[in-house]
Amino acid sequence: MASPTPPANAFTQHDHAHCADTTLHKAEAVAAEKGVRLTPVRKRALEILLEEHRAMGAYEVLDRLAADGFGNQPPVAYRALEFLVDNGLAHRVRRLNAFAACMRPGEEHAPVFLICRECGEVAEAGADEVRQALLGAADRLGFHVERATVEALGLCPKCYQEAAQ
Amino acid sequence: MASPTPPANAFTQHDHAHCADTTLHKAEAVAAEKGVRLTPVRKRALEILLEEHRAMGAYEVLDRLAADGFGNQPPVAYRALEFLVDNGLAHRVRRLNAFAACMRPGEEHAPVFLICRECGEVAEAGADEVRQALLGAADRLGFHVERATVEALGLCPKCYQEAAQ
DNA sequence: CACGGATATGTTACCTTATCACATTTCTGC
DNA sequence: GCAGAAATGTGATAAGGTAACATATCCGTG
CATH class of the missing domain: 1.10.10.10 (Winged helix-like DNA-binding domain superfamily/Winged helix DNA-binding domain)
Structure with missing residues (x-):
């Protein structure tokens, strides 16, 4: 299954x-x-x-x-x-x-959420590059990141296909 | 000034x-x-x-x-x-x-906010790499991003230095 | 074991943030 | 000038979140 x-x-x-x-x-x-x-x-x-x-x-x-x-x-x-x-x-x-x-839980990671605005489904994606990019950008400004929120709103694969029809 | x-x-x-x-x-x-x-x-x-x-x-x-x-x-x-x-x-x-x-305004960009938890200052950083990384990660899952929220909480340069003392 | 501080829970009250619904006004194209 | 659309005003209320304090539970120490 x-x-x-x-x-x-x-x-x-x-x-x-x-x-x-x-x-x-x-x-x-x-x-x-x-x-x-x-x-x-x-x-x-x-x-x-x-x-x-x-x-x-x-x-x-x-x-x-x-x-x-x-x-x-x-x-x-x-x-x-x-x-x-x-x-x-x-x-x-x-x-x-x-x-x-x-x-x-336990694994070090930056939570990245992908939220479908159509069906409401929320997926937690692993995205270390996002975390790295964010840390890099912050560092350039001398900012010390402790916690990060990364969320994307859009369409999940299923709803995107349905919308395209 | x-x-x-x-x-x-x-x-x-x-x-x-x-x-x-x-x-x-x-x-x-x-x-x-x-x-x-x-x-x-x-x-x-x-x-x-x-x-x-x-x-x-x-x-x-x-x-x-x-x-x-x-x-x-x-x-x-x-x-x-x-x-x-x-x-x-x-x-x-x-x-x-x-x-x-x-x-x-007008410039295409992913708003990235750096929020100092000490002094409350909020900076809008330009961070195209973050946007790119996020789009890439989403794409791998077939997710179609429309809007993104990227926010980091931490210490601004000034407060970080003060805290280090 | 018992006692005392730290941690966790229950409960009341309240504040802040956000949205709905509907009437009224203002704008815009015709 | 008029009809429809867009924007605003207003009252009511939903939804999200916290402060403060009393009570209970845990846990190390004597």
Whole structure:
């Protein structure tokens, strides 16, 4: 049903259940190694992001958490999501005011998001050259980059083809 | 007091009044060429962004517009700002939920923002390599980019030096 | 084990950012 | 001058996000 684990994302078909499971385990390993606590709420928040396999708003995550017996106030979701982002287990997609599970926790990478404006699909692309180019440009101005946001809005392969017809 | 008009931005000193004036004229030319109307509110909104020469929240711009006799409801600011962004006369800085005048209206470019987390300064850097790298990465996945957001958070030269001491 | 500080969670209240809907005005081409 | 389109004014409200403080849990140390 799916490729073994290619770029682990993109607009390719794959077994969500499988990649979610794998990623969750990687995340647990990362947390253990960093000595941070992947507590129940945090873990559940990550699971939710992984299950849905899409960018979700904080309030949407909150609803799911509340349904699972956790608190139902905004800070519950925001704190869990902030933890995940700070520890590289999830990313914030600013253009969508949303959050998405990181597909390669632990691996150093610049998250690059490709957002389809038609179907809403969000893909996390690996793009080290983008990171390098950004660091280079910043360096030329003497700017010291700590975090970067790179997001592209456009059409995914499928929607692009459909639009061309 | 300032360099003639270097990269027109960055963390270098320059004559704001001069570059604001120049940029406003360029913006008017761009609007004329595109056949879109740089109406009073829109022009004033752009002037405000240029005068302040920094990223401003929509409500902040709204206050200034209202003080100048325009409407005082959110849509007034959002519509003017949306127009400016759509026509390449301003950019949206998502990390700050803010807007900044474009320093090179008319010139095709990927806006890259360098945001100092210490002093809040925002610089618009020219970085075609970043744009190219992003387009390349997207292309490999068959994604068709229409708009890109590239923002880096970190320390500007000045704050970096101060922090190092 | 117990106790004390650090960490995490629950909850209330509130602020900021952004959009919808609809009436009114202004512009533009004919 | 008039009809349709574009732009603006305004009220209401949705959506996103944070501050502050009380309570509970974890964890190292004596």
